[in-house]
Amino acid sequence: MAEKTYTFRVQRNKVTGDGKVESRWQDYQLAAEPTTTVLICLEQIKGHQDGTLTYRMSCRSAICGSCAMKISGRTRLACKTHVEKVADANGVIRVSPMTNQPILKDMVVDIRPFYNHVLKIKPYLQEGSETDTNVGRSSYDQVNHVTQCIMCGSCYSDCTMAEVSDKFVGPAALAKAFRFVSDPREGKKTARLRELSEENQMWSCCRCAQCVETCPKDVKPMEAIVKLRARGMQKGYVDGPGPKHALAFHGDIQKTGDLNEFTLMQRTIGIVGTLGELGMALHLMKKGKIPSPFPHKVEGVEELGNIYRILEENPLDVETKAKEVAPE
Amino acid sequence: MSLEFSFYPGCAGKQVQKEAKSAAHAVARELGITLHPMPRASCCGAVSLRESKLAFSLAVAARILSEAEAAGRNICTICNTCLQTLSHANYRFKREPDVLEKINGVLKKAGVRPYGATIKVQHLLWVVTDQVDQKLLKSKITRPLKGLKVAPFYGCHNLRPSEIYESKAGDEADHLDRLITTLGGSPVSYSGSRKCCGFHVMLSDPTEMRSMVAKNCLDAKGEGAELMISPCTLCDMSLNAYQMPAEKVVGKKIDLPEMNFAQLLGASMGLDAAELGLERLHVDPRPVLKSKGV
Numbered sequence: 001m002a003e004k005t006y007t008f009r010v011q012r013n014k015v016t017g018d019g020k021v022e023s024r025w026q027d028y029q030l031a032a033e034p035t036t037t038v039l040i041c042l043e044q045i046k047g048h049q050d051g052t053l054t055y056r057m058s059c060r061s062a063i064c065g066s067c068a069m070k071i072s073g074r075t076r077l078a079c080k081t082h083v084e085k086v087a088d089a090n091g092v093i094r095v096s097p098m099t100n101q102p103i104l105k106d107m108v109v110d111i112r113p114f115y116n117h118v119l120k121i122k123p124y125l126q127e128g129s130e131t132d133t134n135v136g137r138s139s140y141d142q143v144n145h146v147t148q149c150i151m152c153g154s155c156y157s158d159c160t161m162a163e164v165s166d167k168f169v170g171p172a173a174l175a176k177a178f179r180f181v182s183d184p185r186e187g188k189k190t191a192r193l194r195e196l197s198e199e200n201q202m203w204s205c206c207r208c209a210q211c212v213e214t215c216p217k218d219v220k221p222m223e224a225i226v227k228l229r230a231r232g233m234q235k236g237y238v239d240g241p242g243p244k245h246a247l248a249f250h251g252d253i254q255k256t257g258d259l260n261e262f263t264l265m266q267r268t269i270g271i272v273g274t275l276g277e278l279g280m281a282l283h284l285m286k287k288g289k290i291p292s293p294f295p296h297k298v299e300g301v302e303e304l305g306n307i308y309r310i311l312e313e314n315p316l317d318v319e320t321k322a323k324e325v326a327p328e
Numbered sequence: 329m330s331l332e333f334s335f336y337p338g339c340a341g342k343q344v345q346k347e348a349k350s351a352a353h354a355v356a357r358e359l360g361i362t363l364h365p366m367p368r369a370s371c372c373g374a375v376s377l378r379e380s381k382l383a384f385s386l387a388v389a390a391r392i393l394s395e396a397e398a399a400g401r402n403i404c405t406i407c408n409t410c411l412q413t414l415s416h417a418n419y420r421f422k423r424e425p426d427v428l429e430k431i432n433g434v435l436k437k438a439g440v441r442p443y444g445a446t447i448k449v450q451h452l453l454w455v456v457t458d459q460v461d462q463k464l465l466k467s468k469i470t471r472p473l474k475g476l477k478v479a480p481f482y483g484c485h486n487l488r489p490s491e492i493y494e495s496k497a498g499d500e501a502d503h504l505d506r507l508i509t510t511l512g513g514s515p516v517s518y519s520g521s522r523k524c525c526g527f528h529v530m531l532s533d534p535t536e537m538r539s540m541v542a543k544n545c546l547d548a549k550g551e552g553a554e555l556m557i558s559p560c561t562l563c564d565m566s567l568n569a570y571q572m573p574a575e576k577v578v579g580k581k582i583d584l585p586e587m588n589f590a591q592l593l594g595a596s597m598g599l600d601a602a603e604l605g606l607e608r609l610h611v612d613p614r615p616v617l618k619s620k621g622v
């Protein structure tokens with residue numbers, strides 16, 4: 001493939017004496033093959049054009065998680081990103097540090113906020129009464145793809161909720177929490193679910209799926225969050241502000257976390273029950289935006305009741321599972 | 329050429345955001361798109377039902393998909409969250425035959441036609457920008473936007489996870505940008521364009537939700553936007569009906585009119601403002617439209 005000249009528009013950042021960050025954009029031109037990685041280009045620039053350019057890197061093979069940075073609008077691993085994929089029509093590639101973490105210099109950020117959140121979920125197996133001593137072939141169905149996480153922080157950098165709340169633990173921490181909740185050897189699964197049901201944990205994810213899209217290791221953090229919520233509700237943790245919302249969205253569900261068949265029918269026929277606060281309801285009413293409490297009944301509604309009953313009598317396991325990683 | 333779909337407007341389109349639904353019907357009529365009602369279709373349950381009862385949520389989706397399949401049509405929706413919920417289920421049914429078989433077993437027992445996993449789930453925006461003859465579309469634009477700066481807000485459930493959608497998705501999606509250009513407007517590029525409006529944390533994290541609304545709107549305004557459009561009844565609700573509450577949280581005036589893409593499309597076709605429900609919007613787009621003769 002032919003070489004092409006690309007423009008790397010790099011954000012240069014410097015922390016000044018009073019702790020403020022001074023930013024400016026600097027352009028570097030570099031000829032590269034379309035499949036050259038952004039990291040190799042940065043190495044070329046640092047080696048031959050400007051030794052002051054600062055970023056983190058180590059493994060060059062998407063293993064260590066050091067080289068995460070914003071590249072053309074998204075957080076990506078520089079060592080796993082081909083230049084052509086991220087260049088715009090004029091061959092420009094924008095490079096800046098990860099967001100939601102304080103900048104130290106150029107592309108280097110202080111990763112403590114990210115790591116401290118991960119530490120909060122106790123990222124290790126704990127002894128306790130729920131340890132399963134039977135570890136079978138399917139025991140790691142849920143654990144496997146979450147363990148691919150390399151703690152690069154990309155998902156946290158792109159997380160919509162982290163952008164507006166530094167208290168939210170974030171996608172990687174929750175994916176890791178799920179890894180321990182589903183590990184047969186973990187002894188405190190229920191206690192974990194209780195803690196995860198508290199504020200700023202699993203219920204604060206706004207389900208934008210950005211982390212699923214961003215993660216370079218296909219961890220799919222939001223999918224893990226959805227599964228955590230399901231497990232939390234099954235254990236009866238339905239009192240926090242988060243689950244209350246999930247329930248308010250559709251109507252009332254019994255406190256046990258079990259669905260009440262009558263209200264479930266209503267949910268399924270559908271009421272957008274998001275009008276939580278009275279003030280907001282009045283504001284919406286001005287424009288006639290209050291849903292009818294008696295929505296139109298759909299035809300064949302008894303079929304839904306049948307489906308529900310059949311599934312309650314014979315539950316189906318239809319969760320997505322990680323592919324088995326068998327030795328060759 | 330007539331484009332036939334089974335229409336799944338979603339509960340918000342049927343109730344709180346019914347202006348989006350009537351605007352959808354109005355533009356469909358003009359563009360030769362037939363939106364057939366789905367009398368049996370229930371609510372799809374969104375992600376909430378997936379969290380509380382996974383198998384049930386898949387069966388509910390299969391029942392909806394099956395109704396359209398029986399009529400020999402693809403589904404067309406105007407709610408991003410419905411689009412995501414039905415696409416997600418459909419994606420699994422097409423790739424995991426064992427899951428489809430299990431769910432169909434339940435449907436059969438419950439007296440429901442099993443789903444053959446043959447149809448597609450589409451958004452009206454995709455139909456308008458990819459399937460409608462663009463010459464026909466252009467010929468209908470009697471009141472072009474004359475360079476009006478319009479911010480496209482895609483909404484996360486229109487885009488991600490990109491693998492599940494049967495059209496361009498994720499960072500590749502460009503439907504709204506293309507539509508704005510076709511209407512004679514100029515699409516604004518701003519950082520919130522593919523972010524989330526916070527709808528699903530409206531009650532659990534109300535301040536954060538309002539900050540998201542404010543951030544998206546202020547970003548767009550900062551890049552010169554005079555109007556914002558979205559393809560989703562729920563995004564509309566957040567970005568428009570919640571804009572004033574969001575102003576209170578950030579202590580800044582926003583004042584950016586936001587409307588459903590079908591409403592703007594209808595307005596530039598010169599359709600009746602009442603049919604488009606423009607008076608139902610909290611932040612009124614009519615003054616800025618009027619300034620361009622729309």
Ligand code: SF4
Binds near residue numbers: 162171210211
């Ligand atoms: S889905 Fe949730 S965790 Fe993932 S980026 Fe969005 S808000 Fe963050």
Ligand code: SF4
Binds near residue numbers: 151172217
């Ligand atoms: S989940 Fe993915 S993006 Fe997030 S830290 Fe782990 S590897 Fe990185």
Ligand code: SF4
Binds near residue numbers: 338341370407410
């Ligand atoms: S996702 Fe929301 S709008 Fe769509 S059908 Fe379900 S409740 Fe209604």
Ligand code: SF4
Binds near residue numbers: 485486523525563566
């Ligand atoms: S932006 Fe908000 S309403 Fe729109 S699709 Fe995303 S969560 Fe739903």
Ligand code: FES
Binds near residue numbers: 060061063064
């Ligand atoms: S250098 Fe190690 S992940 Fe990129």
